[in-house]
Amino acid sequence: MHHANPLNLNRLEPAEGRPFEFSSMPPSVRRMKEDNGMKTKHLIHVAGLCLAASTASAQTPVLTVYTYDSFVSDWGPGPAVEAAFEETCGCDLQFVGAGDGAALMSRIRLEGSATEADIVLGLDNSLMAAASETGLFAPHGVTADYDLPVAWTDETFVPFDWGYFAFVSDSETPAPADFRALADSDLSIVIQDPRSSTPGLGLLTWVKASYGDEAAAIWEALADNIVTVTPGWSEAYGLFLEGEADAVLSYTTSPAYHLIAEEDASKTAWIFDEGHYMQIEVAAKLAASDNSDLADEFLSFMVSDAFQSIIPTTNWMYPAVAPDAGLPDGFGEVVAPEKALFLAPEEAAALRDAAIEEWRAALAR
Amino acid sequence: MARGSRPLIFPKWPSVAAAALVLFLVLGTLLAVLWRAEGSLSLAAADLAAIRFTISQAIVSAVLSVGLAIPVARALARRQFRGRALFVTLLGAPFILPVIVAIIGLLAVFGRGGLVNAVTDALGLPSLQIYGFQGVVLAHVFFNLPLATRFLLQGWLSIPSERFRLAESLNAPVFRVLEWPMLRAVVPGALLAVFLICLTSFAVALTLGGGPRATTVELAIYQAIRFDFDLGKAAVLSIVQLTLCAAAVLAATTLAIPEGFGAGLDRSTPRWDGQTRAARIRDGLVITLAALFLLVPLAMIVLRGLPGLTSLPPSVWEAAIRSIAVALCATALTLLLAFALATQQGRALTLIGNLPLATSSLVVGTGLFVIVYGFVSPTRIALGVTVLLNAVMSLPFVLRILLPEIERVETDFGRLADSLRLTGWRRLRWLYLPRLRRPVGFAAGLSAALSMGDLGVIALFATDRQETLPLAMYRLMGAYRMEAAASAALVLVALSLLLFWVFDRGGRVDADA
Structure with a gap:
């Protein structure tokens, strides 16, 4: 874990049992700490910390980036991204994990223009319309040679990774060719609830984009294949790994995780003839940011090789810009859909309420 | 009688202050959410269906949990066996498990690929289908049967042992003269607690419910806040939950009839009744079945967590220390609040003591966020807020344990x-304090363990550097690290149980001498 963050030191938490981050103190303070008795040690300690904190805040600008939880976890992209950006920016990059993508969105709405965030990273195409509506975000000036199946022209949101939604199963499980074949089969699936999860909402839009008015009939036919509906991606994926269903709604890139991180080649993604709906994850700068230039710098960094090369094996998604060194080995084995489905964010948002009601009615029977 | 004189014995201000704090967190936050609301204040047909489902599953879960707890508590009350103390401690475990951990433990036993279906498949029997209404109820019974058992066990242990001897020597029916009056006093409260816990169920109902049929009010609140940002609707749904809570409290306090065993010599002796061969076998069977139902899923959680234990990242251990600190602070605060409230009496107190159970933690968190935002950065107070909310959320359980015992002490020794x-x-x-060591120990243990396992609102406030253990576990799951998450879950369960054991044991030291 990354501790080189002097500003954080003034958040004293005495009850924690690990009150101060010792290793990141100046050597002089550290020596004194070792030499002195308990009480003076404590005083010097606090004085040193305050000093470190005040000098740090006088010199180093802080860039605050709100993101979703798994981005900042030890194995997520957060720690490596922070180290790489701080090498060049002369700043202190602070990630704030705020639940999942939807939680991130509601937090920004709650905070409004008074937010401390300079950047929000981790919204996706299903949340973009709502995010635009808030008017909280500022246009970016980033240009990049995107490696996306769709042309990207949005002036507010910068994409940093993307993936195709897909059902992931064991390789031995016979793969259905499309939703109809899945519905006709005895195969069991776990999906996420579109009312609480962005992948769940992605699946809903996928079916709607593929079948339009027939979507309700598809859901009714799928009802007996659906083992259960979970609140979020983690629960669904956990249930699948526990053997509760033949397949789970995830991404075509999920098998790459098992291949690279666990050397397990037994997972595969089902490729459907209808095509696959895409999730594009984006970041944007807040209009109210005090560090507008630094925020711009971060967005440019985000589409640079230093950031993009971290994404595949930490976030397990396709990078938005092809890394110089190409994709890691396991990603070569990822099966790619022949057809990409994508709805403009406003179009997807307009469909949503009716599609959720259709879904609910079909499955509640 | 001691009852009426208590307001004179204790000053009023501590209970008023404690009640004000609880009301602020429950209703103040709700008002803050309403104040920020932009959306409509109406309910759709889907919301009404969610309300119906919520109530029906909560009633069935409560009746089953408490109904099954009666024979288990009775058997535990009158049997002494090797490992009984350990079993009673482990009874605390299911209740404090993070929901997803408990679900995966249950599925390892009752799921499609679980132990039960392995047996039925081998015997050629039809397989057990867990997903649906039955799955929701099964999980709620798994969570709440142990809690109800502990409440009832407390009731049994509070019958002075001299009464059992007296009944025995008079050849009077123990059940009718002693146990039934005790149950009349304790069962409504236990039913109420389980009902209220199930009222705000979210992940259990959704994950095991099998789909949108099993939508609860809490899920509707979640959707309203997270996806629609319809705070008005979230507030209205939260008011529905609180109204249901108030109605349930009213019903339970009307049903409960205080027992009146009078004073004993205030020590326990072995029971003389129920020593027939048939009774022994029956009790043994009940305890064995309960142990299998509760402990096998726990064992599966331990087995799943062991392999990754040594390779857990340091941040998980840091989160564990943070969680322990949060749990200890929350426990101290909740005991303080409970004693402050317990110095006064009445239905209003019972209602205030139960309200936290029926609140949606998402609404409380959002409301608190709205209130503090602008004064202080939410991330700065994340751990403090977690302590406060965990303390208030465990208050209903602590009060339920302490109030009857304080009542008894007053009845028995008040005049002296x-x-x-x-x-x-x-x-x-x-x-x-000297008379209440056992219940205080139990209450503190339960509160500490609950605060360890509660994800609460930390997700809304925390940064990556302030994560608690449950949050760390969820973040691992979100990053595909299911094995590490299973190990983090094991650490969480072990630490929660350890805290529970230390307090519970501490309360019992010397008590039985």
Whole structure:
């Protein structure tokens, strides 16, 4: 874990049992700490910390980036991204994990223009319309040679990774060719609830984009294949790994995780003839940011090789810009859909309420 | 009678202050959410269906949990066996498990690929289908049967042992003269607690419910806040939950009839009744079945967590230390609040003590966020807020344990204390604390363990550097690290149980001498 963050030191938490981050103190303070008795040690300690904190805040600008939880976890992209950006920016990059993508969105709405965030990273195409509506975000000036199946022209949101939604199963499980074949089969699936999860909402839009008015009939036919509906991606994926269903709604890139991180080649993604709906994850700068230039710098960094090369094996998604060194080995084995489905964010948002009601009615029977 | 004189014995301000804090967190936050609301204040047909489902599953879960707890508590009350103390401690475990951990433990036993279906498949029997209404109820019974058992066990242990001897020597039916009156006093409260816990169920209902049929009010609140940002609707749904809570409290306090066993010599002796061969076998069977139902899923959680234990990242251990600190602070605060409230009496107190159970933690968190935002950065106070909310959320359980015991102490020794002019702090110190070691230990243990496992609102406030253990576990799951998450879950369960054991044991040291 990354501790080189002097500003954080003034958040004293005495009850924690690990009150101060010792290793990141100046050597002089550290020596004194070792030499002195308990009480003076404590005083010097606090004085040193305050000093470190005040000098740090006088010199180093802080860039605050709100993101979703798994981005900042030890194995997520957060720690490596922070180290790489701080090498060049002369700043202190602070990630704030705020639940999942939807939680991130509601937090920004709650905070409004008074937010401390300079950047929000981790919204996706299903949340973009709502995010635009808030008017909280500022246009970016980033240009990049995107490696996306769709042309990207949005002036507010910068994409940093993307993936195709897909059902992931064991390789031995016979793969259905499309939703109809899945519905006709005895195969069991776990999906996420579109009312609480962005992948769940992605699946809903996928079916709607593929079948339009027939979507309700598809859901009714799928009802007996659906083992259960979970609140979020983690629960669904956990249930699948526990053997509760033949397949789970995830991404075509999920098998790459098992291949690279666990050397397990037994997972595969089902490729459907209808095509696959895409999730594009984006970041944007807040209009109210005090560090507008630094925020711009971060967005440019985000589409640079230093950031993009971290994404595949930490976030397990396709990078938005092809890394110089190409994709890691396991990603070569990822099966790619022949057809990409994508709805403009406003179009997807307009469909949503009716599609959720259709879904609910079909499955509640 | 001691009852009426208590307001004179204790000053009023501590209970008023404690009640004000609870009301602020429950209703103040709700008002804050309403204040920020932009959306409509109406309910759709889907919401009404969610309300119906929520109530029906909560009633069935409560009746089953408490109904099954009666024979288990009875068997535990009158049997002494090797490992009984350990079993009673482990009974605390299911209740404090993070929901997803418990679900995966249950599925390892009852799921499609679980132990039960392995047996039925081998025997050629039809397989057990867990997903649906039955799955929701099964999980709620798994969570709440142990809690109800502990509440009832407390009731059984509170019957003075001399009464059992007396009944025995008079050849009187123990059940009718002793156990039934005790159950009349304790069961409504236990039913109420389980009903309220199930009322706000979210992940259990959704994950095991099998789909949108099993939509609860809490899920509707989640959707309203997270996806629609319809705070008005979230507030209205939260009001529905609180109204249901108030109605349930009213029903339970009307049903409960206080027992009146009078004073014993205030020590326990072995039971003389129920020693027939048939009774022994029956009790043994009940305990074995309960142990299998509760402990096998726990064992599966332990087995899943062991392999990754040594390779857990340091941040998980840091989160564990943070969680312990949060749990200890929350426990101290909740005991303080409970004693402050317990110095006064009445239905209003019961309602205030139960309201936290029916609140949606998402609404409370959002409301608190709205209130503090603008004064202080939410991330700065994340751990403080977590302590506060965990303390208030475990208050109903602590009060449920302490109130009857305080009542009993007052009935038994109140007049003696009055004659000694023990008032205020001195009454607390010399009358209550020495008599209440066992329930205080149990209450503190439960509160500490609950605070360890509760994800609460930390997700809304925390940064990556302040994560608690449950949050760390969820973040691992979100990053595909299911094995590490399973190990983090094991650490969480072990630490929660350890805290629970230390307090519970501490309360019992010397108590049975």
